Amino acid sequence: MKTPKIASIALAAMSVVGGLSAPAIAQAAVKGHYGGTLRMVASAAAGTLDPQINYTLRFWQILPMFYDGLVGFEKAGGKAAFKIVPDLATSMPKITNSGKTYIFTLRKDIKFSNGQPVTVQAVRHSFVRLFKVLNPNVGTWYDVIAGGRHCVKSPSTCTLPGVAIDPKTNTVTFHLRHPDAEFLDQLAVPFGSILPANTPDKDMGTVYIPGTGAYMVKKYEPSTEMVMVRNPYFRQWSKLAQPKGYPNKIVYRFGLTPNAQVTAVENNQYDWMYNPIPLDRLQQIAAQYKSRLEIHPLLAFWYAPMNTRMKPFNNLDARLAVSYAINRADLVKLFGGPALATPTCQILPPGMAGYKPYCLFTKNPGTKWTAPDMAKAMMYMKKSGMAGQKVTIITQNADPNHAVGIYLQSVLDKLGFNAKVKGISSNLQFTYIQNSNNHVQISVTVWYQDYPAPSDFLKVLFGCTSFHPGSDNSINISAFCNDKIQKQMDAAEILSIKHPKQADKMWTKIDQQITDLAPAAPLFNPKHVDFVSARLHHFVFSGQTYFVPDLAWVH
Incomplete structure (x- = not known):
């Protein structure tokens, strides 16, 4: 699949906006703009509303509107949001x-x-x-x-x-x-998040737990919508941590395809869409609505975790074969082209502390991915003895996630596996691939930083203590555990308190060690594209949570 040239050029020419600073937000607040209904749309919900369990970007964008901790990240644009x-x-x-x-x-x-x-x-x-x-x-x-x-x-x-x-x-x-x-x-x-003392000690699912934020959930039906209204008991105690918010009501609709979302935002029926713009619409949107598009780099990576405790990927050579065989340039095209994604061979993303360009899984290994090495991939495949093994790739049933899965199927088949793709609703896929009881061999997913620290990628995703057998909350999807590397990660965290630069060097080494063992195949680092309606103003993009709904106002 080729990237439309006009779309790529238009997107590449757009300036990357870092969002509004705290002073700009405060200045805008003086002008008012309170009231109205903000309308958001996505292909699916993101599972439980429980803030102590949900681990998805989709809901981490909105949970700070409902809940507060003892401390919080400043609601501001760009890197100021890391404060x-x-x-x-x-x-x-x-x-x-x-x-x-x-x-x-x-x-x-x-x-x-x-x-x-x-x-x-x-x-x-x-x-x-x-x-x-x-x-x-x-x-x-x-x-x-x-x-x-x-x-x-x-x-x-x-x-x-x-x-x-x-x-x-x-x-x-x-x-x-x-x-x-x-x-x-x-x-x-x-x-x-701080919750009432009588909150049950179980996943509350679709039941809203009372919070302290400016908004509360009035209705949550994962198949249709979430309706958020003002919390009647809220009083603003900190503009930086929990501002009053502009919309009186926020409606989050679920169930529209990405293509339908684009049309709805284009026609101002909805004000913001969660899912990426489909490639066949990107050219039109980039050409006609440049002022309504925002592009931002992310601390994130798409990857394909491989289950290190199940056949065929409990075999290191089988994992290496997959990692060498992937044409990451093809995946970049599937995501929208070089303006929106960059190939990667490693876990830490550019801009993260400890990041040092490193690429083993390419021809002429070095600091940059150039091309797949099929000769080496086939050598490792033969060595693995896993030819003919049946493999199911678990993806979300919407693109680009599903398209990436279809591409990986072609790679696995070429290597000699007998592969197929199983698409699952994005409301369920992320927890499904975490639960070892579902016997997931390989999947497609994306990781966005919880906060800007290398441990949030390396220790959270590949630490021994992140694997919980039989749990939907086992974020170490690869079930990877290496005691020697685990000790290094623990030591690096402690070292970072007094000697952060030395700790960064340790994280660089750890990144390379885990990458070499291939518990997952890193695919690409994405940029984020937001498409908004003509009704939406005061768009704020936080480096921590991305689009901040409560700081937008609508006509």
Whole structure:
């Protein structure tokens, strides 16, 4: 499939906008523009509404409108959105005991959307609940809290003594096993949301859990729509962490194909679409609606995780054969061309700390992918002895994800596998490929940073403690575990506290080590294209959560 030249030229010529800065947002807020209904559209929902379980970009964009942590990422454009600011806490924490103790003072007179007051008891319950609901990252992030390791092994008996509260002083104290340079980042993402103390210790699915944000969910039907309205108990305590928001109502429609989404946004029936613009529409949109398009680089990569504990990919040679055989230029074309994606052979994306260009899986290995090496791929395939093995590739049933799967099928067949593609709704595919009970051999997915740290790619996606057998929340989809590399990752995290540059060098080495073992085939680094209606103004693109719906206004 060839990329339309006119679309590529038009997109390449567009300036990459970093979003509005905090001062620009504040200046715009003075002018008003409150009210109206913002209409968003996607091909499917993204599963559970539970902020301590959902791990998808689609809902991480909107969960910060409903929930707050003790700290949060600033709602601003570009890289300013990586700044951590006080949220439900009155200020940044007092850090003592050589970085192992964090003391927060909770704001007073804040209520959840059901009218219940926010208390230190609710804070403590929220962190115990993380372990009891088997949050995807309790073993890689939150087990640093004293008692966390026991809670990972025995969630039902979790008491988490490392979280201490004092109702008299309205303080919450975290005691860590060791200093952690990323602890505040991990408190600021949706997993760190503070929920009512009586929230059940189970995945709440489609049931909205009361939150403290400017908006609440009035209706959620995954097959049709989500309706968000203003939280009647909300009061703005921090413009940086949780602004009032402009729309009075936000409707998120599910079920339209990407092509139908483009038409709906083009005709101003919807104001923003989640899914990528199909290639056969890209030329028209780029030519006619350049002022309504935004392109932004991402800390992200598309990849094909291969199950290292199942045939045929429990065989290193079979994985290497796939990695060498992929023509990443073809995949870039499927995604929209060089203006929208760049081939990659490694896990860390450009712009991430520790990133150093590295490409083993190409002709003439070095720093850049140039072409597949089929001779080497066939050599490894023969060595593997896996020719004839049946392989099912699990993708989302919408393009470009499904198109990437079809391409990978052709590669696997050429290598000698007997491959087929199984498409699943994007509402279900991400959790499906995580659960080892589904016996997924290889899949297609994409990873966006939780926060800008190399561990968020390397340790989260390929760390031993990220694999949870039989769980929908097992983000180590490859089921990869290497004790030697795991120890290096643990050491790099600790080293980054006082010696970040030395730690970055360790992450560079770790990136190369994991890449060489091929638990996944890195495919390309994407850019993000947003197409908006003529009604939508004050578009803000956050480096942390991308499009920020509550900061847009509509006519």
